[in-house]
Amino acid sequence: MKSSPDKITLIGAGLNGPLLAILLRRRGFPVEIYERRADMRRVSSSAGRSINLALSTRGIYALQQADLWEGMRNIIIPMKGRMMHSVAGELTFQPYGKNETEVINSISRAELNIALLNAAEERGALIHFNQRCTGYDRKTGAIQLRNELTDEETTNAAAVVIACDGSASAIRTEMLKLSRFNFSQHYLDYGYKELTIPAGAKGKHLLETHALHIWPRGNYMLIALPNIDGTFACILFLPFQGTDSFASLTSEAQVVKFFESRFPDALSRMPRLADNYFANPTGTMVTIKCSPWHVDGKALLLGDSAHAIVPFFGQGLNCGFEDCTCLMELLDRRGSDRARLFYDFEKERKVNTDAIADLAIENFTEMRDRVADSRFLLRKKVELALEAKYPQVFVPKYAMVTFHRIPYSVALARGAIQDRMLSELCEHIVSVEDIDWQQADQLIRRDLTPLEIRQ
Numbered sequence: 001m002k003s004s005p006d007k008i009t010l011i012g013a014g015l016n017g018p019l020l021a022i023l024l025r026r027r028g029f030p031v032e033i034y035e036r037r038a039d040m041r042r043v044s045s046s047a048g049r050s051i052n053l054a055l056s057t058r059g060i061y062a063l064q065q066a067d068l069w070e071g072m073r074n075i076i077i078p079m080k081g082r083m084m085h086s087v088a089g090e091l092t093f094q095p096y097g098k099n100e101t102e103v104i105n106s107i108s109r110a111e112l113n114i115a116l117l118n119a120a121e122e123r124g125a126l127i128h129f130n131q132r133c134t135g136y137d138r139k140t141g142a143i144q145l146r147n148e149l150t151d152e153e154t155t156n157a158a159a160v161v162i163a164c165d166g167s168a169s170a171i172r173t174e175m176l177k178l179s180r181f182n183f184s185q186h187y188l189d190y191g192y193k194e195l196t197i198p199a200g201a202k203g204k205h206l207l208e209t210h211a212l213h214i215w216p217r218g219n220y221m222l223i224a225l226p227n228i229d230g231t232f233a234c235i236l237f238l239p240f241q242g243t244d245s246f247a248s249l250t251s252e253a254q255v256v257k258f259f260e261s262r263f264p265d266a267l268s269r270m271p272r273l274a275d276n277y278f279a280n281p282t283g284t285m286v287t288i289k290c291s292p293w294h295v296d297g298k299a300l301l302l303g304d305s306a307h308a309i310v311p312f313f314g315q316g317l318n319c320g321f322e323d324c325t326c327l328m329e330l331l332d333r334r335g336s337d338r339a340r341l342f343y344d345f346e347k348e349r350k351v352n353t354d355a356i357a358d359l360a361i362e363n364f365t366e367m368r369d370r371v372a373d374s375r376f377l378l379r380k381k382v383e384l385a386l387e388a389k390y391p392q393v394f395v396p397k398y399a400m401v402t403f404h405r406i407p408y409s410v411a412l413a414r415g416a417i418q419d420r421m422l423s424e425l426c427e428h429i430v431s432v433e434d435i436d437w438q439q440a441d442q443l444i445r446r447d448l449t450p451l452e453i454r455q
């Protein structure tokens with residue numbers, strides 16, 4: 001790709017599209033993006049998928065590569081840990097990391113998207129809004145587009161197409177027709193709904209600002225992330241069917257009664273609960289795995305179009321941004337052989353995106369259920385103690401995923417070993433002071449090697 005003047009056509013100006021455009025423009029490529037929605041800077045749209053995102057090390061690294069991170073510091077709120085709310089309203093704070101630098105950052109999806117769109121255009125990318133990609137010709141490389149306002153249909157030649165069009169990718173739909181294309185999608189039996197806690201007087205947050213709030217209730221949960229305007233973006237995760245499900249909460253009275261009994265301290269801060277509940281759609285959550293991600297050197301899937309994951313590790317966007325930096329690193333090293341570049345990209349990424357997909361499913365049980373359990377809290381303390389004593393060797397699974405750029409597949413494999421180690425070390429103890437350090441030494445030396453840590 002290096003020596004080629006070919007224009008790169010991106011489908012989708014969500015989060016990955018504009019970031020990739022910026023990184024490609026820095027390398028001199030002409031870039032055009034086709035986006036099915038209207039320009040969100042001019043037309044306000046109703047709430048889409050979760051209004052807030054947790055941005056962590058992998059995403060920040062990508063924004064640094066695009067020279068955007070420093071400018072975003074005023075639109076993020078660092079969250080230092082989980083604040084758990086019991087039914088009785090008791091609060092338990094559990095730090096995410098070993099110190100104040102290990103935080104995750106709450107950012108509004110819309111503000112991030114707007115910053116990326118502005119930066120992509122400033123750097124010379126051409127963005128066409130209201131243009132839905134409806135097809136892709138694998139032989140000629142042409143894309144079919146429909147103007148969402150006029151219904152006008154056009155066909156555009158495209159030497160290279162990169163699909164950044166999310167989990168329902170139109171380009172991937174076309175690739176389903178390839179012989180030996182592997183595809184799986186798995187929906188959770190749970191849905192989600194966005195709710196809001198408004199700001200208090202003078203824009204003050206009504207809950208602790210620097211925390212991700214969780215109301216874990218075993219089979220379901222409510223979470224809340226802070227916004228810079230003093231509000232909290234909340235997400236209610238519930239089964240679709242059964243008792244305490246979206247199917248069972250169909251009237252205003254049922255919703256309020258449910259919150260009164262399960263989330264009373266949240267309800268007292270949600271004066272418009274029922275309005276929000278019935279105005280916002282119920283979202284679905286899907287894990288998508290597929291391969292290959294590319295058609296020769298002509299088309300490539302990236303971000304959610306290649307690997308949608310469930311949101312419970314807060315990594316979908318971070319992982320997509322890491323796709324972008326990985327592709328650029330390979331491009332800088334490999335140069336012009338596009339077919340080879342796309343092949344190497346999938347080879348390097350797929351094992352890792354499969355790993356984070358599995359980790360995200362696993363983290364759902366942890367968030368909705370185990371975070372409220374005292375044995376689990378003890379394990380977390382033991383993890384931090386082990387990390388303090390063996391910093392290059394024992395890094396908690398959450399930290400490997402969130403605060404480092406250790407490949408996700410390594411985090412998954414080492415995380416499983418560490419989980420077994422923690423079970424052994426915690427079996428007969430009641431406090432972190434009781435750790436048997438001799439046993440810990442033996443287990444660490446036997447099962448773990450030093451880790452290459454990238455921040």
Ligand SMILES: Cc1cc2nc3c(=O)[nH]c(=O)nc-3n(C[C@H](O)[C@H](O)[C@H](O)COP(=O)(O)OP(=O)(O)OC[C@H]3O[C@@H](n4cnc5c(N)ncnc54)[C@H](O)[C@@H]3O)c2cc1C
Pocket residue numbers: 011012013014015016017034035036037049050052053054055131132133134164165166167168169170192235283302303304305311313314315316317318319320
């Ligand atoms: C409830 C929830 C919470 C989440 N929380 C987090 C979090 O805390 N941290 C995190 O890292 N990730 C999180 N994620 C995941 C994150 O939102 C996604 O991974 C990320 O948005 C993927 O970016 P993308 O650019 O690949 O796709 P998208 O953001 O979905 O963007 C795709 C774009 O393509 C456009 N498009 C679609 N089809 C077409 C077409 N045919 N033609 C033209 N344009 C098209 C769409 O309009 C959209 O603008 C969360 C997801 C959900 C559902």
